[in-house]
Amino acid sequence: PAKRPELKHSRLEDVAGEYVKLICEIQPQGPYAVIGWCVGGVLAFETAQQLVQMGHKVSFTGVIDGWAPDYIRRRGAAWLKAADFAVRCKRAYAEIRAGRRSVKSYMKSSTLFRRSPRADANPVSSDPELEMIEQFNWEMFSYLSRLQGAYEPKRFPGRVHIFVSQFRPTRWLADFSLGW
Numbered sequence: 001p002a003k004r005p006e007l008k009h010s011r012l013e014d015v016a017g018e019y020v021k022l023i024c025e026i027q028p029q030g031p032y033a034v035i036g037w038c039v040g041g042v043l044a045f046e047t048a049q050q051l052v053q054m055g056h057k058v059s060f061t062g063v064i065d066g067w068a069p070d071y072i073r074r075r076g077a078a079w080l081k082a083a084d085f086a087v088r089c090k091r092a093y094a095e096i097r098a099g100r101r102s103v104k105s106y107m108k109s110s111t112l113f114r115r116s117p118r119a120d121a122n123p124v125s126s127d128p129e130l131e132m133i134e135q136f137n138w139e140m141f142s143y144l145s146r147l148q149g150a151y152e153p154k155r156f157p158g159r160v161h162i163f164v165s166q167f168r169p170t171r172w173l174a175d176f177s178l179g180w
Helices: 012-026 039-053 069-075 077-097 103-109 128-150
Strands: 032-037 058-064 161-163
Touching: 012 039, 012 128, 032 039, 039 058, 039 128, 069 077, 069 128
Parallel strands: 032 058, 058 161
Antiparallel strands: none
């Protein structure tokens, strides 16, 4: 089995530095393409920053559904809860409209009005390996979210492609670039 990475750093820049070392070990010369999803998008952004600062060419930098860290801080915790609720409503509406779920099933489960359970709470599977992966995913998300909270993104010298899912709140609740 693969060795679990240690969640030892106190700054996102240090985690990105570890990724830069691994990337350069595997592929010493660019151009590089770097992309990440959610909090991993912020990590990908910083990883690309460091590669460019080292003189490497980064041909593609992408962030998938990742809020800019300073955008979340400026908006505050109440806004983030409202945005999370809006995402769940949009997803529920799409599922109801497509016929995959009914209004009654949402009312019965009340999943619209509570956050998803933690990955380690009442696991769906009894597969220990899958449970270990789910637990690690939750730990990694929590770890990167905490580091992202203190991260101050700097101006990037290249293009950054921001991908926003159809369920992310936009218009009056958030801008189309998720703060980037």
